[in-house]
Amino acid sequence: MKRTIFFLSDGTGITAETLGHSLLTQFEQIQFDKITIPYIDSVEKAQQAVAQINHAAEKDGVKPLVFSTLVNPEIRSILANSSGLVLDFFAAFIHPLEKELETKSSHRIGRMHGLVDYNAYMTRINAVNYTLSHDDGIGSKNYAQADLILVGVSRCGKTPTCLYLALQFGIYAANYPFTEEDMADLKLPAALQQHKAKLFGLSIEPERLYLIRQERRPDSRYASLAQCELEVKKVEQLFRKENIPYLSSTARSIEEISSSLLTTLGIKRRLS
Amino acid sequence: MKRTIFFLSDGTGITAETLGHSLLTQFEQIQFDKITIPYIDSVEKAQQAVAQINHAAEKDGVKPLVFSTLVNPEIRSILANSSGLVLDFFAAFIHPLEKELETKSSHRIGRMHGLVDYNAYMTRINAVNYTLSHDDGIGSKNYAQADLILVGVSRCGKTPTCLYLALQFGIYAANYPFTEEDMADLKLPAALQQHKAKLFGLSIEPERLYLIRQERRPDSRYASLAQCELEVKKVEQLFRKENIPYLSSTARSIEEISSSLLTTLGIKRRLS
Numbered sequence: 001m002k003r004t005i006f007f008l009s010d011g012t013g014i015t016a017e018t019l020g021h022s023l024l025t026q027f028e029q030i031q032f033d034k035i036t037i038p039y040i041d042s043v044e045k046a047q048q049a050v051a052q053i054n055h056a057a058e059k060d061g062v063k064p065l066v067f068s069t070l071v072n073p074e075i076r077s078i079l080a081n082s083s084g085l086v087l088d089f090f091a092a093f094i095h096p097l098e099k100e101l102e103t104k105s106s107h108r109i110g111r112m113h114g115l116v117d118y119n120a121y122m123t124r125i126n127a128v129n130y131t132l133s134h135d136d137g138i139g140s141k142n143y144a145q146a147d148l149i150l151v152g153v154s155r156c157g158k159t160p161t162c163l164y165l166a167l168q169f170g171i172y173a174a175n176y177p178f179t180e181e182d183m184a185d186l187k188l189p190a191a192l193q194q195h196k197a198k199l200f201g202l203s204i205e206p207e208r209l210y211l212i213r214q215e216r217r218p219d220s221r222y223a224s225l226a227q228c229e230l231e232v233k234k235v236e237q238l239f240r241k242e243n244i245p246y247l248s249s250t251a252r253s254i255e256e257i258s259s260s261l262l263t264t265l266g267i268k269r270r271l272s
Numbered sequence: 273m274k275r276t277i278f279f280l281s282d283g284t285g286i287t288a289e290t291l292g293h294s295l296l297t298q299f300e301q302i303q304f305d306k307i308t309i310p311y312i313d314s315v316e317k318a319q320q321a322v323a324q325i326n327h328a329a330e331k332d333g334v335k336p337l338v339f340s341t342l343v344n345p346e347i348r349s350i351l352a353n354s355s356g357l358v359l360d361f362f363a364a365f366i367h368p369l370e371k372e373l374e375t376k377s378s379h380r381i382g383r384m385h386g387l388v389d390y391n392a393y394m395t396r397i398n399a400v401n402y403t404l405s406h407d408d409g410i411g412s413k414n415y416a417q418a419d420l421i422l423v424g425v426s427r428c429g430k431t432p433t434c435l436y437l438a439l440q441f442g443i444y445a446a447n448y449p450f451t452e453e454d455m456a457d458l459k460l461p462a463a464l465q466q467h468k469a470k471l472f473g474l475s476i477e478p479e480r481l482y483l484i485r486q487e488r489r490p491d492s493r494y495a496s497l498a499q500c501e502l503e504v505k506k507v508e509q510l511f512r513k514e515n516i517p518y519l520s521s522t523a524r525s526i527e528e529i530s531s532s533l534l535t536t537l538g539i540k541r542r543l544s
Contacts, residue, residue, distance in 0.1 A: 003373070012531035015294040017544075022287040022341060023365055026377035034544060038531055063372060069294060085372045092364045093295055100335060100357045101275070105298035118480070122487065124526070128432045132404075160400045163435055167526070208390070215394065254396070254439070259284035259310055272289075272306055 002031045004056040004064040006084060008049060010071055013038035019089055020067035032065075040070060046078040057083035071107055120170075123270050127166035127173075134174035135159055140191040143174060147267050149195060150175040152202035153183075153231045154222075155212045157249040157257070161202070164254045169262070170270030183234035186241055200261045201239040201246025206232045208250050274303045276328040276336040278356060280321060282343055285310040291361055292339035312342060318350040329355035343379055392442075395542050399438035399445075406446035407431055412463040415446060419539050421467060422447040424474035425455075425503045426494075427484045429521040429529070433474070436526045441534070442542030455506035458513055472533045473511040473518025478504045480522045 005024065007016040013036040024032055035056075037049050056064045066084035070076050079086055094105050133139050134146065136159065143149060148165075150158045154177045162173035182189060192199060206229040213223035221227055239246040245264050249257055262269065277296065279288040285308040296304055307328075309321050328336045338356035342348050351358055366377050405411050406418065408431065415421060420437075422430045426449045434445035454461060464471060478501040485495035493499055511518040517536050521529055534541065 012528050014527055014531065015290055018287055018290045019361070022361075023369060026343070026366065026379070027369070027373055027375055028378060030373060030375065038535060065369070065372065071298070085368065087365050087368065089291070089294075093291075093359050094298065096357065096359065097295060097299070097337070100337065101299055101302060103299055103302065106300060107298070118483070121525075122484070125429075125432060125484070126487075128435065132431070157397075159404070160397060160439065163400065164439055167432060167436055167439065211390070212394070212397070215398075253393075255284050255286055259286070263310060 002033060002060070003062065004060055005032045005034045006049070006053055006056075006064055006066045007034070007036040008040055008066060008068040008070055008079065009036075009038050010041050010075070011038065011069075013069075016067045016069045016089070019069070020065075020087075023067075023087075040075060041072075043074065043078065046070075046075045050078060050082040053079075053082040053084040073107070120271060123170040124167065127170045127270065128163070130172040131162045131166040131174070134172075135162065137176045139174070140176065140189075143191060143195045143198070145172055146174040146195065146198055147172045147270075148174070148200055148261065148265055149192065149198045150200055150202060150261075151178060151192065151244065152204070152246075153178055153209070153235050155209060155216065156202045156204040157254070158202055161249075161254050161257050165258050165262075168258070168271070171262075171267065178231075178235055178238070180231070183231065183238055186234070186238050188238075188242055196242070196244075198265070199242075199244045200265060201235070201244045202257070203232060203236055203239070203246055203248045205248065205250040274305060274332070275334065276332055277304045277306045278321070278325055278328075278336055278338045279306070279308040280312055280338060280340040280342055280351065281308075281310050282313050282347070283310065283341075285341075288339045288341040288361070291341070292337075292359075295339075295359075312347060313344075315346065315350065318342075318347045322350060322354040325351075325354040325356040345379070392543060395442040396439065399442045399542065400435070402444040403434045403438040403446070406444075407434065409448045411446070412448065412461075415463060415467045415470070417444055418446040418467065418470055419444045419542075420446070420472055420533065420537055421464065421470045422472055422474060422533075423450060423464065423516065424476070424518075425450055425481070425507050427481060427488065428474045428476040429526070430474055433521075433526050433529050437530050437534075440530070440543070443534075443539065450503075450507055450510070452503070455503065455510060458506070458510050460510075460514055468514070468516075470537070471514075471516045472537060473507070473516045474529070475504060475508055475511070475518055475520045477520065477522040 007013050007020050009016045040046055040049055053064050064084040066086045068086055068088050071090055098105055150162055152158055158175035162175050165171040165173040209228040210225045217223050279285050279292050281288045312318055312321055325336050336356040338358045340358055341361045343362055370377055422434055424430055430447035434447050437443040437445040481500040482497045489495050519532060
């Protein structure tokens with residue numbers, strides 16, 4: 001069974017995709033063909049979108065599912081006449097909100113990911129710069145500025161998590177890879193000892209680490225299963241000995257790790 | 273006027289926040305105090321959330337707005353009895369979807385940002401690695417692997433845009449900063465000339481560039497307004513002469529730039 005899915009937006013389409021994906025994950029037995037149509041900001045573009053939807057309906061023999069965050073009433077009414085099942089986020093929630101807030105909504109399009117103020121932009125950029133210049137143990141003298149320091153063995157997912165935190169939330173996220181020597185002594189390096197409250201550990205299943213390291217340096221000692229097992233065992237001992245909160249990255253997305261660690265350390269986002 | 277907003281989720285809370293933010297941007301005259309409560313996966317946690325909502329309602333004297341992506345029916349019914357205005361994303365859309373798809377939804381919690389398969393994880397990691405090792409003109413010999421090469425003057429927003437594309441969509445995004453020499457000749461360097469179809473330009477208002485560069489190297493020639501004006505003028509001449517599609521980053525978010533350039537170049541995402 002297969003369905004065509006449309007994400008319609010007067011902006012980037014990111015919100016329509018996020019909302020649509022979260023609903024579609026509830027129907028995992030069905031295959032979906034996904035099409036995003038962003039920047040629908042005129043009657044002509046709305047009519048083109050309707051033509052695309054109707055074409056898919058004819059081809060598939062079933063209604064396409066249409067997730068829409070369109071705001072403009074005229075454009076929404078054009079889409080309402082398509083052959084798709086239109087799930088209109090704006091229609092569902094804006095009226096109860098207007099009533100409760102006793103305010104008319106602005107009905108302005110492209111609001112969500114369209115606007116940027118200079119301060120928010122600089123917060124984001126500065127966080128990305130900090131994170132890039134404190135990746136992989138570099139710049140450990142400047143940890144006073146860090147919001148958090150992610151620690152763990154090489155290739156357990158520290159760098160992408162830190163970059164996500166910087167881009168999404170404006171967090172100053174440093175990371176430090178434990179070396180074999182750090183772990184042999186079961187002792188935190190001095191640069192970390194000073195900032196212990198900012199530490200969060202990432203662990204990983206040895207088998208997963210082995211796969212990841214094999215892609216990077218096939219057949220090296222570094223990528224051997226024995227080495228991966230040893231390092232993971234040691235790093236978890238160190239986390240426990242030093243009372244560093246940690247979790248495993250094996251079955252978690254970067255989003256989930258980020259959300260958990262901000263909650264655990266009680267770190268306030270600089271962007272929301 | 274001020275309102276307390278709650279984002280409730282059995283997962284990270286990202287979908288609830290996305291939904292809520294996109295609706296709240298329609299009411300810009302109102303100030304919102306935002307609280308995310310993630311991982312509500314038990315009756316006790318649901319009751320704690322209700323207590324928090326009721327406390328805010330009493331303190332504010334008006335109903336808090338509650339954006340919920342909770343999936344479990346028992347937990348949702350507990351929340352429905354809070355003093356907040358509950359906007360229940362799941363309730364609004366899952367029934368029409370079940371009816372159209374003639375399938376019961378799985379009602380499983382934490383689906384959206386919780387699961388990861390190994391291939392999707394590696395696509396993301398490999399894209400981040402590629403992007404980091406092809407930042408700021410480095411690695412220009414490996415542009416054959418790039419999905420796109422972002423070009424522009426120093427500090428116009430190339431690096432954060434490339435990192436966003438890598439993390440969000442698994443795109444191999446290189447970037448190359450034009451030097452004064454490149455622009456003086458109005459000529460593309462050979463490494464770029466070979467991959468012209470992958471080029472996308474970023475421009476920026478000189479006044480904004482000046483502000484950004486002043487934060488980086490105050491009072492340098494590099495950060496002077498005259499230099500910023502000259503570079504922006506030259507780079508736009510080069511874009512036009514070489515027919516490189518470009519847009520200005522001044523009033524656009526990273527999300528919007530990313531979405532536009534993928535559409536313009538017709539680049540397929542590696543993750544969706």
